[in-house]
Amino acid sequence: MARHFFFYGTLRHDVARKAAVRLIEGLEIVGPASVRGRMFAKRDLRGAYPLLLRGGIGTVRGTVCRGGEAFTIRSLAALDRYEGAATAGGEYVRRPMTVLLDSGGSIIADAYLYNRRATADLVPIPHGDFARWLAETGERPFG
Numbered sequence: 001m002a003r004h005f006f007f008y009g010t011l012r013h014d015v016a017r018k019a020a021v022r023l024i025e026g027l028e029i030v031g032p033a034s035v036r037g038r039m040f041a042k043r044d045l046r047g048a049y050p051l052l053l054r055g056g057i058g059t060v061r062g063t064v065c066r067g068g069e070a071f072t073i074r075s076l077a078a079l080d081r082y083e084g085a086a087t088a089g090g091e092y093v094r095r096p097m098t099v100l101l102d103s104g105g106s107i108i109a110d111a112y113l114y115n116r117r118a119t120a121d122l123v124p125i126p127h128g129d130f131a132r133w134l135a136e137t138g139e140r141p142f143g
Contacts, residue, residue: 002066002068002069002071003066003067003071003076003110004030004064004065004066004067004099004108004109004110005027005064005065005067005079005109005110006062006063006064006109006111007024007062007063007064007065008050008060008061008063008128008130009049009050009052009062009141010049010050010130010141010143011023011024011079011083012062012063012130012131013029013063014131015130015131015134015141016141016143017047017141018143019143020082020143023078024065026067026070026071026075027065027066027071028065028067028068029064029065030063030065030107031063031101031103032061032062032063032101032102033061033062033063033064033100033101033109034059034060034061034062034102034128035052035059035060035062035097035098035111036056036057036058036059036060037052037054037055037058037060037113037128038053038055038056038058038118038124038128039051039052039053039058039060039124039125039128039129040053040118040123040125041122041125041130041133042121042123043123043139044142046142046143047140047141047142047143048123048134048139048141049141049142050130050133051118051122052111052112052114053113053114053118054097054113058126058128060128060129061127061128061129061130061131061132062130064099064101064107064109080094085112085115089115091114091115092113092114093113093115094110094111094112094113095110095113096108096109096110096111097111097113099111
């Protein structure tokens with residue numbers, strides 16, 4: 001099941017911990033990329049995680065990965081469960097987005113978008129890079 005994903009948070013290879021590592025270990029890294037949108041962080045007792053909201057003039061940094069032959073509908077369902085996108089009304093929803101590859105060109109990839117309204121408790125990440133934000137703040141990623 002060849003499918004592309006844009007990961008910008010706890011599923012990025014440079015951020016992933018524990019359960020997330022198992023989910024992405026069979027995916028091939030295509031390369032660094034970006035999308036249009038706004039990024040916020042949400043703090044949780046288990047760590048911080050990012051939220052991607054469509055719209056605005058911001059840029060969100062991440063990585064494009066590709067699921068190859070070993071990637072199945074069960075693999076996709078596991079990603080959806082991890083991201084809270086497995087049921088209607090979940091915290092996230094998986095949607096296709098146009099992603100700009102750092103190597104040039106663009107690709108359509110699935111991204112997990114925040115499925116709620118932005119609230120005052122969310123922390124803006126103006127530069128749109130969750131890994132950089134973690135390094136700057138000393139926060140630990142969810143997981």
